[in-house]
Amino acid sequence: MYGEPTLDAGFTALPYANPEAPKGGKLVVGNTGGFDTLNPFAQKGTPPWQLRFWGYESLMGRSWDEPFTLYGLLAESINVPEDRSWVEFTLRPEARFSDGSPVTVEDVLWSYETLGTEGHLRYRGFWSKVAGIEQTGPRSLKITFNTEDRELALIAGMRPILKKAQWEGKDFAASGLSEAPIGTGAYVVSDFEPGRFVTLSRNPDYWGADLPLRRGMHNFDELRIDFFGDQTVLFEAFKAGELSAYREFNADKWNSAYDFPAVTDGDVVKSEIPHQRPSGMTGLAMNTRRAPLGDWRVREALILAFNFEYINGTVTGGIQPRITSYFSNSTLGMRDGPAPDEVRALLQPYADSLLPGTLEGYALPTSDGTKRNRRNLRRAVGLLAEAGWTVQDGVLKNADGQVLTLSVLLRQGDAEMKTIVEIYARALDRLGITITPELVDNAQYVARQSEFDFDLTRFRRDLSLSPGNEQKLYWGRAGVNQPGSRNLMGIDSPAAEAMIDRLLTSKSTDDFTAAVRALDRVLTAGRYVIPIWQYDKGRIAHKRQLAHPESLPIYGDRTGFFPDVWWYQPE
Structure with missing residues (x-):
């Protein structure tokens, strides 16, 4: 895309492959x-x-x-x-x-x-x-x-x-x-x-x-x-020697759950593989096609109520760092504070459509790590009130008397996210919001995501160091109403669309990087996902x-x- 390939015409193998590797097994x-x-x-x-x-x-x-x-x-x-x-x-x-x-x-x-x-x-x-x-x-x-x-x-x-x-x-x-x-x-x-x-x-x-x-x-x-009903059964099959390998995504479990005989006897080896790719985005996607999730203030309130520090400590032992933006952990990620000049120049024509924080700087809320999360919950109450939602008779209602209840679409066997949602539900209950996990089989899960039949759902997008046309598929306006599109959140942003076009037509690395960082700002400040932790x-x-x-x-x-x-x- 830019410059020259690293490997010359006479290369004999990729630098991370072993040309003498034996075949078999x-x-x-x-x-x-x-x-x-x-x-x-x-x-x-x-x-x-x-x-x-x-x-x-x-x-x-x-x-x-x-x-x-x-x-x-x-x-x-x-x-x-x-x-x-x-x-x-x-x-x-x-x-x-x-x-x-x-x-x-x-x-x-x-x-x-x-x-x-x-x-x-x-x-x-x-x-x-x-x-x-x-x-x-x-x-x-x-x-x-x-x-x-x-x-x-x-x-x-x-x-x-x-x-x-x-x-x-x-x-x-x-x-x-x-x-x-x-x-x-x-x-x-x-x-x-x-x-x-x-x-x-x-x-x-x-x-x-x-x-x-x-x-x-x-x-x-x-x-x-081999196929299993849920992740717990799959892990037990690995422990029993039925599987050759198991990819672990929970750092706390990696440190605490691998003391079974095959590991202690040396029959199973734990390998850690570092990488330099972006964090991507993992968390709970909010379907902006559904009221009141189309209101950024409600989405921000839900993010504020998500006590990441406490949940991370409970589920992963607090080891894995939080995702801070879609391209965090890489040179393509947005920088802290106000947008630098080259990024601001790209976004300024769309200033009227940008959400607060896009140009000025946006960062995910943090808590003191305790269960109560009082400061962030107070801010959430204020935003919900601005959006027309107040506590009436112990539940959150709008002016029409509608109760704010939400469900989270999950795949059966997704024990980790079910645990996260259950902890999260206790915090939302203090705001008068009811949220429940809805576990369905694989076929229903795929079908309902395809039809955007959910309030919130588990979300994962791997992002690369070479983002391109797939960004249209992930966040493009054409996917808002297209069944089966990967734009699960229903992002409809002229600024995001323009930044994708810009990165696709950039002719230098600097211009390309500025466009991706601008896109990262639009997506992150859009409050479309409640991020959890990186797979670092x-x-x-x-x-x-x-x-x-x-x-x-x-x-x-x-x-x-x-x-x-x-x-x-x-x-």
Whole structure:
């Protein structure tokens, strides 16, 4: 995107991969909930989330040690003009699907159009910016864009490529469990049982095994995903030796709950993986489509009533730091205090639509860590009164006599967030507000989030060091009323929209950083989420036979590192 790739044309392997890693062994991981489709690219259904990463490839691939840099994968070369108004790819002649058939330009053209029109919403935004796509040679194609957006040339290289012939006479969007799409990746679905497991086997004839971008990766012969009703049962399965690895998100539990025999005997190892990526946002999203959550004063009151210091101490032992903004913990995060000149200049044209604190400076409230949280609750009472909500007969009501009651949509088995909400409910009760957790099964959870049928819900957005078009999907105005959009909060902000456009057209790192920091201010001061704690490092407990390189990518343990560059080391 800016400057030059770090790796030169003669690189032999990614810097965080071990090209000498042995092949073999089996990795078993656990998911909660279930699945009702093996097609991770369709909008309908809930697939195992790992499928789209483990079995499918695109024209270009990432190095997780470099933001905003891609290298050729299915494509052997990329041609792009200075203004990035189009991009041309030439396919590698050796590129193959898992059934051994060659990847053709026709497959690529079909994949782009099908995903752009019938695929998951995350693929459709790109297609709307394509003016034309055409074959330019036996192994080459050209995509022309209708929008000024410097990231599009990179996004074009990241669409999964599927086999056209597989879907002739079939409904791609409704494939369900009938079959998994044929891909080009190192793994293929070899067995499954609905609600119980999915097994992927490494393709011994995988076409890309010797590519520098793939050397030292995909080392396990078999990857298996087992499904459990909730996280507690999943953890017990790991303790019993049924799973190979377990990712822990609670620092207190990491320090206190890993004293079972397999750990003390050395059969299970605890690995901590540092990273440099943004905190992203985790917490309780507030649905601004529903009154009174459309009023920022009510949202701010709910944030004030959320006694983070006390809840964090109770749930995580107070170890994990709080998320302070969407891009906190990185160079892209907004800075404390008033907006600096370069950020203010970007936001000033939208000053009339900005919420208090965006330009002046906004910080999440803090408490003294005690249970009472009196000072913040007093401030919350004042804001609620300004918004027309006062305590009448022990409950909070507005002028029409409506009672302020809220529910939190949670997935069954989400014990941690259920505990958080239960503690939070006791504080809200002192304000005359009733809030209750509503636990539903996986299918209902996905359906209700898709239809925005909730007051509050658990929210998690991983954000990268290279934010781009996905920001439209997360916070764009087009998603406010679009079922299935990832704009769960219903953010409708002209300033946010403009900052996303700005970062997509920036031509220097400084301009790009200013645009992201401005966007961070708009989102954070928008009071759309009640943030909880950062996942400041990766925590993976695993069988001692599992190993990873000592060199770690700046993105840490996210998908692309585990299990991609890990291996099984026989004793």
